[in-house]
Structures are given as structure tokens and as C-alpha cells.
Amino acid sequence: MKAFTTLNGLVCPLDRANVDTDAIIPKQFLKSIKRSGFGPYLFDEWRYTNYGEPGMDCSTRPLNPDFVLNQPRYQGAQVLLARDNFGCGSSREHAPWAIEDQGFRVIIAPSFADIFFNNCYKNGILPIVASAEQVDTLFKECFANEGYKLNVDLEAQTVTTPSGQSFSFDITPTRKHNLLNGLDEIGLTLQHADKIKAFEEKHQAAQPWLFA
Amino acid sequence: MAGKTLYDKLWESHVVHEEADGTCLIYIDRHLVHEVTSPQAFEGLRMAGRKPWRNSSIVANPDHNTPTKDWDKGIEDPISRLQVETLDNNIKEFGALVYFPFKNKDQGIIHVIGPENGTTLPGMTVVCGDSHTSTHGAFGALAHGIGTSEVEHVLATQTLVAKKSKSMLVRVDGKLGKGVTAKDVALAIIGKIGTAGGTGYAIEFGGEVIRGLSMEGRMTLCNMAIEAGARAGLVAPDEKTAAYLEGRLHAPKGDNWTKAVAYWNTLSSDADATFDTVVVLNGAEIAPQVTWGTSPEQVLPIGSTVPDPAKEADATKRTSIENALKYMGLTANTPIEQIQLDKIFIGSCTNSRIEDLRAAASVAKGKKVASNIKLAMVVPGSGQVKRQAEAEGLDKIFIEAGFEWREPGCSMCLAMNSDRLSPGERCASTSNRNFEGRQGPGGRTHLVSPEMAAAAAIAGHFVDVRSA
Incomplete structure (x- = not known):
């Protein structure tokens, strides 16, 4: 995982509540068996005026000029400013993959959906929860x-x-330490392999049917 | 000391290790796997030279990409086909307790096949790279949706890194009226607490209404817990849970069965347990629900009118209503019963089990789908559900009424296969999400129960199934 320490980044304001992961990356792009290359399809249905398909060359697709990500002043943004319940819905990790691939490393919102919030940390993205008033102020200043x-x-x-x-x-x-150092969580967990094995033996003795 | 909640008991019985800040390693008993969120996880395992910690915990099955008709033609979309074949190859390489490849007689939606094969049991931890894993909480299992990195983590270590959630009790008292279902209860709860109301919580559903629900109904309810923002929904196991599981393929047998049931009987919240939040609904007040917007919380009882953004004081909410009405092609103050429909979808991990199909069939029996409905489809949740429905003659009822009777899969719940809405088409759907584009780009989704979907198919618009 990419480490995260500090960032001085341009802010892109996405002024909508309940942005779901279907909107972040529509289902047709989930057919990929890769982890990379999702950035051009980020917010696909809002970003382009035609229907996106996997593998399409997005540089020639018609852009929706009203969508914030397409406005010249927000090009190169690394901080995404959002409203309540960002990332709700499907657990698809393709959502943070697309956000990261687009160049965002920080998302600031009053609240996040749990699974999405978790998924961010696995991909070097820092999701920051700020008060609704604070977020409101940032939106105003950003506009x-x-x-x-x-x-x-x-x-x-x-x-x-x-x-x-x-x-x-x-x-x-724990999250801070892992993110600052870009640590591989599986490697860290496997340092506890003996504890996992000991737990498993005890668990199996108590509930053998779970291991049938 | 205060008593323990069901969630406390499930959590504490699975903690392998705890860090000073409360971050825990939780042991995972059951790992459900489908084709969409697993390829990168298996690839990660392979690249690191790792093996699954316990492949007998894996129950796998393709469901999102598989077509629901013309199975003899295979999967026509080459990208979808590759994803399904990748799952075949990964399971062949790494192993699993259960694998139903495409076209196997028992293949189906992962959240339907898990319980029906007895691989979801009370007291378990269950994960899947799929948010609707909350479904399995109906059995008193702690069931979470996880991301693909976590799928890889569980494959490699049999554990999940997690922090304990807060606890919420949603109690539904009294009795449901005729024609009111678990789906309506779920939508009414989401309407009350909002789609972020459950964020950070594990929700236990209790009260007389919940005890009265069948296992299918409890699965529908827990399935929708994620739409309230909660990763997990829970119902304490009882005699209905045991009756559902007894004799199923992987359910405990003999002496183990007796011991298991004795243990399951301890899995309920203690009388003196306290919850961080308690929400109470009166079952008798819940009417059949219809969503009108693009978030499951944008829901109203049938008989209502579409909201008017001018009456909303909060600016963000007002904008949400305006955006939703625009996307949905609806005018403020329109009676919900006047909303005309184009398509009907009965299926998904929310409402594709045998009881759902029986309920829809009882409404459709002897009637005809309205002429303005371009397509009404019934997609059973699994091969087992399909065979059972056919043995009961439900397929004939649907076909005679003008519905299409399809092969099992996720289908038009998320439209990853070719079952989808065209731009502007309006659908009464028994699925779980009415997000923009969810059922196809530009498609307009209204979430309802199977009974309400069937009644809408017959009328061509929404109707109150209680008087239909």
C-alpha cells in the first residue's frame, strides 16, 4: 500500500449527499479482473454524456461540462470534498481504486459509509470525517x-x-501507523499466526460443526 | 454488570487478538465468494505466494454476471465470461467447501445458496466481498460485507481487522397487517432512521413482528440492514432457525446437531443488556412501501404523494429531493398510485426465495400483466428455489399471467448481465437499491415487496396490494 504522510492538494467539491458506489464506479466496469485503470471511469454516468463501456478510450468521450470534475479549475485535484454518507451502497473496492487512480488521496465528508471508509485505508486514501459545519465552510471557501x-x-x-x-x-x-508507513496488513496479521492457530483449535473443539 | 447483547456474544467469541486502540483480529468461520470482488484477491494471494488459510471455509458461486436465459449459449459478453472463468480457475487452484459453477443445478445468488445449503449457521462469522452479506444475520450470525483487500486478508489469514461497532436495537412491536411484508418493514425502518442511520452500528432486530417473520422474511430484513448503513443486521436464532436448518446439506448432524442447537439457544441478548440506541416501530402502522427517489430512504407508504422539495427547509435535503425527482422523471405531489410502470423485476438476494415467489404468485394467479408493461420477469434466487417453485406450479402461474420465468442469478438488481433497464424506463423492483443507473443507465427504480411488484405488474401502475 502507498504510504500517506502530508499533502497540500487542490480541492474538488462534490456537493451531493449519499453518493453511492454505483455512482462512483458503475457496474459495467466491475467486470475487470484487474485492480488498476479505473480512474477514467470515476463517476462515469455524471462525467460523460455517453454510455461508458470497459476498455473505452475516455479521452474522446463527450464530457458533461456541468459536472464538477470536468471544470478546468478542479483539474489535478487531490482532495475530494463531499457530503453525508459518502460511499454508501455496494462494497465494491473498485470505488476507492477509481478515486485513487484519478489522483485523489484525501476525502473529507461529514460521514462515510462503513465499508467504503474501510476500503479507503487499504488503498492509501485518507478519509477524514469533519463536522457538517466545518464541511459547509470548506465548500463555501472552495467555491x-x-x-x-x-x-x-x-x-x-x-x-x-x-x-x-x-x-x-x-x-x-493502528490505521494511522499503517497508513504513515504504507504497511501490508496481511503481513502484519500473519505475525499473529500462532495466535490464530491457537484460537482456531479452541474454536473447533467448542463448535466442531463449524469445521465439518 | 449489564448483560450482553447478541452482538457482544458473537463478537467476543471471535476475537483472536486486540490492539491497545481496540482494533481486533476477528476469526472468520465462513467466507462466501463470487466472481466480481474476488479475482484481484486471489491474484494478490498468488503474487505473494500465499495459500488460503482454510479453504473449507469457502462457499463460492458466480452470480452477478451470469445470464438468466439461453444458458445453452453460455455467457456471450467476453469480459463477463472471463470473470466467471477466472473464478472457476481460482477455485480449482485454491479449493473450496462448496462450488457451484455456472449452469450447475444448484447455482444461484450467493446469499441464497449459503443458507439453503446449511453453510450459514447461528453463531458464525460470515463475510463476503458483497455488501448484502448482512442477509446472513437472519440466522444470528455476525455477517459483514467486505472489500476485495479484505477478501484477500480473510483468504490469507482467516481473520478480519475490525473494530467493534456500536449496538442498535430496532424493535418492531405488534403485528403486521395483511399484505405487509418483511420488505415493507425494512423500508419503513430505513425511511425512519435514514440510509446513514445505522452507520457504525450492528443492528439487532427484535420484537413481536420479527419473531413472527419466517426465515425468508428475516433474511429480507437483514439484507436491507446495509441500506440503513449498518454493516450487520441480526436476528436471534430460535426454533424457526433450527427448523429451517435441520437436514440441510452442511448443517450439523447427529450429536453435533444437538450440541449446536443447545449453543444456538444461548445466542440472544440478555434481558438486562443495554444498546447504544433503541428504535421502536409499531408493526400495525406499517403500510406497503414504495420508494420514489434514488436512495432507499426516499420511501413512502402507498397512498402517499411524491414529496414537494419546496416544503423542505434543509438545503442539502431539498437539493437531494430535486435531483431525485428530476432523475426519476416525477412531479412533486403526484400520487404514488398514479405512477405508470414499464418493467417489473421480481428477484435479487432481497426477495428471490421460495416464500417471495409464492407471495408474488398468489397475487398474479389467474390475472394478466397489464399491456403497458414491456417486461415482467421473475428470477428465482437459486436452482433449488427454481425447482421448488416449479414443483409447486408457480412457474406456470407466472407464465400464464405474462411474466418471464428465468434462470437464477443477480440479474436486474444490478444489471451486470444483459438484464437491464433502458434509459428512462421505470421499474417496480423487489431488489434493494434505487440508486441512479443501478438497474441500467438512466433506469428508474422503485423498490417494493414481491406482492406489490406483482400487483403493479397486473395494474400497470402502483396499487395498494391490500385492496388489489
Whole structure:
């Protein structure tokens, strides 16, 4: 996994609540057996005016000029600003794969759906929960100021606006450590292999039918 | 000391290791696998030179990409075919307890075949790279949807890295009226608490209405727990749970059965257990539900009118209503019963079990699908469900009424195969998500129960199944 330490990144404001993972990456792209290459299909049905198919060359597809990701001022954005319940619905990890592939490393929203939130950490994306008022302020500032960037410091757990206003965010120490160091979670878990084996033996003795 | 909730008991009996910050390794008993969210996980395993920790925990089956008709032609879309063949090859290489390849007589939707083969049992932890894994909570199993990285993690380590959720009790008291189903209860709960209402919680469903539901009904309810934002829904096992499981292929047998049932009887929340949140509904007040928007929380009882954004004070919510009405092609204040339909879909991991098909058939029996309905399809959840329905003559009832009777699979719930809505088409669907484009780009989905879908097929528009 890619490590995440600090980022000073352009912000793209996606002003919608309940953005679901079907919208983030529509089902036809889930047929891929690869982990990469989903970026051009991110928000496909909102981003393009024609129907996207896997393998399509997106550079020649008609863009929806009203969609925020297509506006010139947000090109190269690395921070996605969103509303409540971002990433709800399907568990598809293709959603964070597409977001990461597009170049985003941070998502800020008042709330996230659980599975999506988890999936972000597995892919070097930092999802930040901020208060609804805080998010509202960021939206307003972002709309008002072209080139609006946020500075995100994972070690310090802070987000700083261009005017120097700062707020802190929560993250569990385990997730923070893994993200700062880009650690392979499976490798870490396998350090506990003896404990897993011991648990399994005890579990099997108590409920042998689970192992039939 | 306060008593324990069912969730506490399930959680505590699976903790392998706990970090200082409460992050735990949870042992996983059952791993359900389908073709869409597993190829990258198996590939990761292969690249790292790892093997599955316990391949006998795996129950696998392709379901999302498989066609629901013309099985003799195979899978025509080459990308879909490759994904299904990749699952075949991965299971061949790594092994599984159960694998039903495409066209096997028992193949079906993973959340239907798990329980019907007795591979979902009370007290288990169950995961799958699929959000509707919450379905299995109907058995008193702790069942989570997970991402593909987590699928790989479970394959390699038989554990999941997780933190304990908060607990919520949703109690539905009283009795349901005639024509009101588990689907309506689920939608009414989501309407009440919202699609993020359950975020961060494991929801236990309790109360007289829940105890009165069949196992199929409980599966429908727990299936929709994810649409309320909860990763897990739970119903305490009881005599109905045991009766459903007894004799199924992988259910415990003999002495193990007796011991298992004795253990399952301990799996309920203690009388003095406390929940972080309690939500109470009165079953008698729940009417058949219809979603009107593009989120499952945008739902109303039949008999209502489509909401008017002008009456919403909150700006974000007002925009959501406006966006939804625009996408759905609906005008504010239109009576739901006047909404005309183009297609009907009866199926999905929410509502494709035998009881769902019986209920829909009882409404359709002796009637005809309305002339404005371009397609009404019934997609059974599995080969077993299909055979059972055919043995009961349900297929004939549907076909005579003008429905298509299909082969099992996920089908038009998410439209990964060729079953989909065309832009602008409006569908009464027994599935679980009415998101934009979910059933096909530009398609408009209204979520309802099987009875309501069948009644809408006959009328050509929504009707109150209680008076249909």
C-alpha cells in the first residue's frame, strides 16, 4: 500500500449527499479482473454524456461540462470534498481504486459509509470525517476561491485551509501507523499466526460443526 | 454488570487478538465468494505466494454476471465470461467447501445458496466481498460485507481487522397487517432512521413482528440492514432457525446437531443488556412501501404523494429531493398510485426465495400483466428455489399471467448481465437499491415487496396490494 504522510492538494467539491458506489464506479466496469485503470471511469454516468463501456478510450468521450470534475479549475485535484454518507451502497473496492487512480488521496465528508471508509485505508486514501459545519465552510471557501488547496498532515492529524485556519481529525492509532508507513496488513496479521492457530483449535473443539 | 447483547456474544467469541486502540483480529468461520470482488484477491494471494488459510471455509458461486436465459449459449459478453472463468480457475487452484459453477443445478445468488445449503449457521462469522452479506444475520450470525483487500486478508489469514461497532436495537412491536411484508418493514425502518442511520452500528432486530417473520422474511430484513448503513443486521436464532436448518446439506448432524442447537439457544441478548440506541416501530402502522427517489430512504407508504422539495427547509435535503425527482422523471405531489410502470423485476438476494415467489404468485394467479408493461420477469434466487417453485406450479402461474420465468442469478438488481433497464424506463423492483443507473443507465427504480411488484405488474401502475 502507498504510504500517506502530508499533502497540500487542490480541492474538488462534490456537493451531493449519499453518493453511492454505483455512482462512483458503475457496474459495467466491475467486470475487470484487474485492480488498476479505473480512474477514467470515476463517476462515469455524471462525467460523460455517453454510455461508458470497459476498455473505452475516455479521452474522446463527450464530457458533461456541468459536472464538477470536468471544470478546468478542479483539474489535478487531490482532495475530494463531499457530503453525508459518502460511499454508501455496494462494497465494491473498485470505488476507492477509481478515486485513487484519478489522483485523489484525501476525502473529507461529514460521514462515510462503513465499508467504503474501510476500503479507503487499504488503498492509501485518507478519509477524514469533519463536522457538517466545518464541511459547509470548506465548500463555501472552495467555491469562492479558485485554486483552493488544503494542507493535510496525517502525523499531526490536522487539515489547514489557505487562510491558516486549522481543524483536527480522528483516526485510530493502528490505521494511522499503517497508513504513515504504507504497511501490508496481511503481513502484519500473519505475525499473529500462532495466535490464530491457537484460537482456531479452541474454536473447533467448542463448535466442531463449524469445521465439518 | 449489564448483560450482553447478541452482538457482544458473537463478537467476543471471535476475537483472536486486540490492539491497545481496540482494533481486533476477528476469526472468520465462513467466507462466501463470487466472481466480481474476488479475482484481484486471489491474484494478490498468488503474487505473494500465499495459500488460503482454510479453504473449507469457502462457499463460492458466480452470480452477478451470469445470464438468466439461453444458458445453452453460455455467457456471450467476453469480459463477463472471463470473470466467471477466472473464478472457476481460482477455485480449482485454491479449493473450496462448496462450488457451484455456472449452469450447475444448484447455482444461484450467493446469499441464497449459503443458507439453503446449511453453510450459514447461528453463531458464525460470515463475510463476503458483497455488501448484502448482512442477509446472513437472519440466522444470528455476525455477517459483514467486505472489500476485495479484505477478501484477500480473510483468504490469507482467516481473520478480519475490525473494530467493534456500536449496538442498535430496532424493535418492531405488534403485528403486521395483511399484505405487509418483511420488505415493507425494512423500508419503513430505513425511511425512519435514514440510509446513514445505522452507520457504525450492528443492528439487532427484535420484537413481536420479527419473531413472527419466517426465515425468508428475516433474511429480507437483514439484507436491507446495509441500506440503513449498518454493516450487520441480526436476528436471534430460535426454533424457526433450527427448523429451517435441520437436514440441510452442511448443517450439523447427529450429536453435533444437538450440541449446536443447545449453543444456538444461548445466542440472544440478555434481558438486562443495554444498546447504544433503541428504535421502536409499531408493526400495525406499517403500510406497503414504495420508494420514489434514488436512495432507499426516499420511501413512502402507498397512498402517499411524491414529496414537494419546496416544503423542505434543509438545503442539502431539498437539493437531494430535486435531483431525485428530476432523475426519476416525477412531479412533486403526484400520487404514488398514479405512477405508470414499464418493467417489473421480481428477484435479487432481497426477495428471490421460495416464500417471495409464492407471495408474488398468489397475487398474479389467474390475472394478466397489464399491456403497458414491456417486461415482467421473475428470477428465482437459486436452482433449488427454481425447482421448488416449479414443483409447486408457480412457474406456470407466472407464465400464464405474462411474466418471464428465468434462470437464477443477480440479474436486474444490478444489471451486470444483459438484464437491464433502458434509459428512462421505470421499474417496480423487489431488489434493494434505487440508486441512479443501478438497474441500467438512466433506469428508474422503485423498490417494493414481491406482492406489490406483482400487483403493479397486473395494474400497470402502483396499487395498494391490500385492496388489489
